[in-house]
Amino acid sequence: MRRGVVLLMVSGLLLAGCLGGNEEAISFNGHQYNPPIDAPDFTLTDQNGNDVSLSDFDGKVVVVAFTYTSCTDICPIIEANMNYMAGELGDSYGQDVVYLSITIDPLRDTPEVLAQYVTDNGYDWPHLTSTDFELLKGIWSSWGVAVNSSMIDMHINGEMNTSEHDSDGDHDIDGESMMHSVITMMPDNSTAEYQVNHAQLPENATGYNLTTDAFNMNNVSFTAPDSQYGHYMENISGVGAPSDYSWWWSLYLWNETNSAWEESQVGIDAVEVSHHQPHIAWVASNANISNLPTPTEEVYDVGHSTVTYIVDRNGQKRVAWVGSDWSPDEFLEDIRALI
The missing domain is CATH 2.170.130.30 (Ferric Hydroxamate Uptake Protein; Chain A, domain 1)
Structure with a gap:
């Protein structure tokens, strides 16, 4: 099977340490940035077709995840954990803390697909994509998430047929890959x-x-x-x-x-x-x-490892949680430490 690999390049992280200066030292459960660094801003399209920027949420704690809807193992765990933590946060969720999920599979994750995904799973936070694939590739890179973009490059170079429609007249997203x-x-x-x-x-x-x-x-x-x-x-x-x-x-x-x-x-x-x-x-x-044997079912896979960030009220990266093998309760403690 053709499989992509997501390489995590979380740089500038220390497992322990304090902030120094006049700010009170905070100890985190996840990988801590010491010192904190500015989180790169972006503007992408959510599942409702609206523009959403990281800077829209200045003054709030923002959890930024990199997932995709056709992922079958790591991404569903991350998103389910985020949903659980939203419930635990109570009124602070939305008021003090917001979530943003950015796709790493924009060829399949159109706003329509994302809208169906959040409806099916009962999620209420922005899931973001873009038809500007170079823009997305730049965002992944600036956030330290390197994605195998070979299928996207084929599309950009005109080597991928993206005009196919299924028998009902709807765009056949999986058919492209x-x-x-x-x-x-x-x-x-x-x-x-x-x-x-x-x-x-x-x-x-x-x-x-x-x-x-x-x-x-x-x-x-x-x-x-x-x-x-x-x-x-x-x-x-x-x-x-x-x-x-x-x-x-x-x-x-x-x-x-x-x-x-x-x-x-x-x-x-x-x-x-x-x-x-x-x-x-x-x-x-x-x-x-x-x-006569059953045909081998294969579709391209973006990769199964990712990183989820916590950005503080000042728009700085403070904590990174790698993969999905983490405790949502410990992640929740890190969020509350920044509220």
Whole structure:
């Protein structure tokens, strides 16, 4: 699986120490900045389409988290902990303390996706994104969070198809980054799987486009002549259907709803490759279809480590909590120490 890595570059942190000067010394449970440093300002778009800046909350304690909605392990823990702490803060939450969650996956985390995410999870704080990917990359860097941005770079360079829409007319967010499989099953029941990233396919890709890309990328020889009915498979890896039609190459489509293979009722040129129709298979008609394997499901992953900051009323970074293996009650003590 293609996996991104989030590298944490929390600099200038000391595990202990005091502030010095005229300010009363405070001991924190998390990684402490000594001395505190100014938190870089930013302006991003929240789930409601409104501009939100860090400086909007001058005079308040701000918790800044870097998460994304399709994350399945670390990010949900961080966000759930934040929600728990909001409840524990009572009236101080909103009045003295605010939260900001910044996405590290802007290709998928549009305002609409973020709005659905906060509704589904019962969260009430701004979740921020931007269509200005260079701006976001600068924010990640200035805050000490380095994100694998290869998919974003592909998009910026025009190498990613971002205009696909699903059958209901809605933008297919995951379709831009998912992996499609082409599986072959020979007459002897042997199988092989070839994968293509959706970003490498042309706009409005068909099953024929997916087949040719998958085979060409993996140096699989094939012949698929065109006819008045469209392209049909004649030969794969030197194995051709006999002239007596004792067997032939059959096209199967993966049914996402039923998680099962079904013989296609249309030709390969009429198959629209999308999130709803992600995988195809070419099967020798005399093979045992029950042995056709389930396609490997892969989508790009941004990474699973992150850092959450506490910014004081003066707009300075004071504490950083790395990853998600931290106690929300100890984090809460650090927040209350700054109120």
